């Protein structure tokens with residue numbers, strides 16, 4: 139066993155990731171890979187809480203794996219796999235359901251939001267979603283979970299479940315901590331810069347995806363909402379649009395806010411928006427190149443998924459067997 143701390147994270151396969159996913163999460167994950175033992179999962183089982191076209195889910199799952207790698211996550215250094223390939227996730231999830239209270243799940247903000255949004259399909263999976271997430275994390279004796287603000291409550295619940303279980307049966311699970319990266323930009327919507335950039339936004343001008351072609355990227359930045367002051371200056375409160383564009387520009391070019399303010403002193407927003415668009419196009423170019431390459435080498439991609447699942451399964455089953463034994467299930471003869 140290595141001494142390095144273990145990180146687990148996952149994303150749902152729901153199409154192309156956004157620039158926000160990339161600059162806010164994936165780019166940082168790629169920087170963690172030398173320091174930590176990292177496991178990155180395509181959480182395809184989580185995606186079932188919303189009705190999906192089977193062919194679409196299948197395509198999106200491999201596509202997400204390719205996007206992980208294209209963003210710099212090295213399959214040689216990290217474990218990359220699809221959640222449904224390791225049955226221990228579903229199995230532990232059932233067990234943990236029996237150690238989680240209805241009241242706890244009913245308090246989850248995301249459940250309340252999602253059930254309000256999908257009134258016609260408030261299924262039990264939507265309700266127990268955080269338990270499956272707890273299983274994902276606890277199976278691997280995870281030390282750290284990089285999470286955005288919207289997942290913090292779920293991680294808290296995973297910690298509560300782990301502590302409750304350990305309290306009854308002894309130390310079975312490592313209690314995971316949230317990992318809030320020091321860097322890592324919070325990228326906002328281009329149309330409504332006070333809310334997070336999200337691919338579920340109805341207005342597709344509000345977000346950039348990793349797979350957007352250059353002309354779409356430029357067009358969306360040209361249409362980005364700003365203000366009427368006409369000065370490129372960082373002021374999140376009064377100038378959320380411009381500040382967001384500065385954050386994006388800074389993330390992709392490495393320039394500081396001071397440098398950006400100087401660069402665009404006396405220039406109009408049109409020039410600035412175009413510069414941001416062009417810088418993003420440049421940043422996405424190698425990602426898209428690598429992505430296209432991966433998507434046309436299916437065998438390579440499926441081999442990564444196969445190897446990843448094999449390693450993940452070995453680790454997960456160790457925890458699962460311990461759990462089964464502790465709670466009194468008869469070992470399979």
Ligand code: TRP
Pocket residue numbers: 146147148149150181184270271274275283284285289292
């Ligand atoms: N629920 C997370 C989201 O929607 C995805 C996820 C599933 C996850 N399992 C996880 C994230 C485990 C971190 C760790 O973003």
